[in-house]
Amino acid sequence: MQKEQEAGTTYVGGEKRPALVETLYERTVTDPEKAAFVRREGEEWRPLSYGDFWRRVERFASGLARLGVGRGSRVAIVSGNRPEWPIGDLAVQSLGGVVVPVYPTLEEEQIGYILGHSGAGVAIVEGEGLLRKVREAGEGLSHLVSMEGSTGVLSFGEVEALGEEEPLGDAWEEGWRSLRREDVATVIYTSGTTGRQKGAVLTHGNILSNLEGIRDALPVVREDVFLSFLPLSHVFERTCSQFLSLYVGATTYYAESMEKIPENLREVRPTLMLCVPRLYEKMYERVREQGESGGPLRRALFERAVEAGREKYRLEREGREPGALLRARLALYDKLVYRRVREATGGRVRCFVSGGAKLEQEVGEFFYACGVRIVEGYGLTETSPVICCNRIPVPRFGTVGRPIFGTSVRISEEGEIQVKGPGVTGGYLDDEEATREAFTEDGWFRTGDMGEFDAEGHLRVTGRLKHILVLSTGKNVAPEPVEAAIAAQPHVLQAVLLGDGRKYVAALVVPDYDAVRRTLGVDDGGERLARDERCREIVGREIEEACRRFAPYERPKKFALLPRELSVEEGELTPTLKVRMHVVRERYAREIESLYQS
Structure with missing residues (x-):
């Protein structure tokens, strides 16, 4: 191990x-x-x-x-x-x-x-x-x-x-x-992305241990x-x-x-709110759109405010204070940019908590500059749920933080995140086989997620063990980081990576049609814009920009635009907003095949 x-x-x-x-x-x-x-x-x-x-x-x-x-x-x-x-x-x-x-x-x-x-x-x-x-x-x-x-x-x-x-x-x-703690409090069924839902049995002790761990990690108070x-x-x-x-x-x-x-x-x-990263990303995109739509001077001001905020974050993460010049710039940008963001959140947020998917580091750093801390965490239904979380005042963006009190985390030789602690379920209701498969021989819960620790012990989730795309060339691609980078772009809402058994990676992309309409100055619906070459050019440029940091074989070679957002109501997402790949593959089979025609 x-x-x-x-x-x-x-x-x-x-x-x-x-x-x-x-x-x-x-x-x-x-x-x-x-x-x-x-x-x-x-x-x-x-x-x-x-x-x-x-x-x-x-x-x-x-x-x-x-x-x-x-x-x-x-x-x-x-x-x-x-x-x-x-x-x-x-x-x-x-x-x-x-x-x-x-x-x-x-x-x-x-x-x-x-x-x-x-x-x-x-x-x-x-x-x-x-x-x-x-x-x-x-x-x-x-x-x-x-x-x-x-x-x-x-x-x-x-x-x-x-x-x-x-x-x-x-x-x-x-x-x-x-x-007592060993008494069962609840049975919560997993979202079922790949098969029949399983009922995770959680005791009073499972949930209480999680509350104790969260309280130990974050300063949550009665006020x-x-x-x-x-x-x-x-x-x-x-x-x-x-x-x-x-x-x-x-x-x-x-x-x-x-x-x-x-x-x-x-x-x-x-003062506190929990949400998935997409809400924070949308808030960031709206602020960025306002900054970039006000002409060259306003655009330059916004970009400098973002860069100053990132510089502040980097210094404070290293335990250093901003110098006099940076403090002066930050005070100016606070009056012109940061304060408006705080006001939009109500003005007294101490902590936003993000979970369920990866938060783009750029988004976290921007809110940090504005004086709004986003704390990213990680967990599963079976772990009650929190395994790790960042701490304030300086979260480590790009990671999900350190384990909470009493919880141990290890990385297997295959790269899987495995967990042991009082918050972990004892098993699934009336499903001995699933329970047996969920644990290692020495009693660690198998999360099915892949990860790694940084030098300071913060966990970074890198993908799903069973969701790796294995290309016909032999290359392995973890789709989640690429999807998250694409979905964080101003004119994109959702992205789904494809390529298992194929010779290259492709993507299904749902544009942010409201943003596209504003940029193009049109009122067209999604069906029409999905076929509009101008929309494809905008999205194509953003995919290229988002994927620069990935290896060439991880970048989508082709993409198709979907006319509407994938949704829970249409059965394409689970209630926890994870993509049901079998539904998407079936529903958009024609679009997917077109991406692999020579």
Whole structure:
């Protein structure tokens, strides 16, 4: 085996607790009047205090108990982000039950598989559209609970009313205080990019150890304000936003939608937010477009501001302070460029957290210059999820940081990242074969990702072990770094690399058609622009520029433009925004073949 890294062994996060529910309960009694969750309703943001949150958890738990939910019961939650999600989550866990999150964007067949395989007896569902899907898919369900109310099923409020009529009282508290770290808290199904979804079994101890590790690595405090956008059915958002916010006694606002993120940032003024790199890249591209569209003088100003910010980052990464001249330049650029970026994020962001894909170093350095730290991390559903993360005040861009407290990481002889620690799942639900394949003989979890450590012990993820493109020439190409570099260009949204078994690399590219329309001064749709030679020239130049740093055999020789963005709704992306290659290959078979015709 190659190099192995383990984080510090001195835990500084305070006393360790036996289970999630007891840990989070203590936050509700510390400051019961403080807002725990806030949701937009009409023209107002409506808060739910910690005290009211806990009272609703108790009522809902008592109501679920009357429906037969108890120790070992599996309850599915199929919903977007809203206060009923954590209420239902903690209520089920408090009864010793197991929560099964289900992405609301999944197809009926996938929902049916998860409900059936997990053995869920109750499903808590958001609205009428999802209720129809779950009704059709969930043949084995004994009860459906609608968050918004629906004819023929119990409403969320009615279940709370049942609990109020017949509360569990002292027996409820005795029950959740008896839970221990080894008890199962949740079963989370992986996104299924290459086959049938697997249910990762996570205990209270798995998740708590992750919270302890995150708190040890990042200064998250009760005064923080989270803006929650990623789906709570994803372990990243659920652990690192919902549970972490409750763990420290912070406040979480629920973003209204992707389109409303800019508006919500200015209104909520969060101090912390989790998201995928694409959001940060889009923000950077908009700022860059504004800088480059204002004529030569403004363009030069923007470029100098970016370069000064990079210089500041390089110095501070080395532990040095900027000199007097650079400080003066930075003060000027702060008034003209950086301050506007901070204002667009609400003006008080201490930390953006990026995960799920590679963040381009250029983007991280720019936000750093503006006084907005982006902390890139790495993890999997099976690791609860965080394995590594960067630290502030000076993240190491281009890496995912060092392992969190108690987690060890090693690189195998094949280059695979392997993990051991208290956050790692014990296995997959009712799948001994998959569980056996997921671990090495000496007990390390196989992530399936390839990586390497830098000289200071920061992990760099270099690709997927099974997603290497093996060209017919014998060359191996890791697609993710090339795709990320192309997708970071101003006129590109998405890129998918091809070439397995072929003699050269090619790419399917989705342009940022809004940016293309602005550049060309046209109103054409994607179908027409995908055939426009001017659009191809713009994208072609950016692909060439993005790929300069890669070896010649790694650069796409040809590319095809797709008329629309790959999406979860069309089945081309998983709910965690990973590309389903088998779907893309089938759907765009004609375009792919055209790239390999001589």
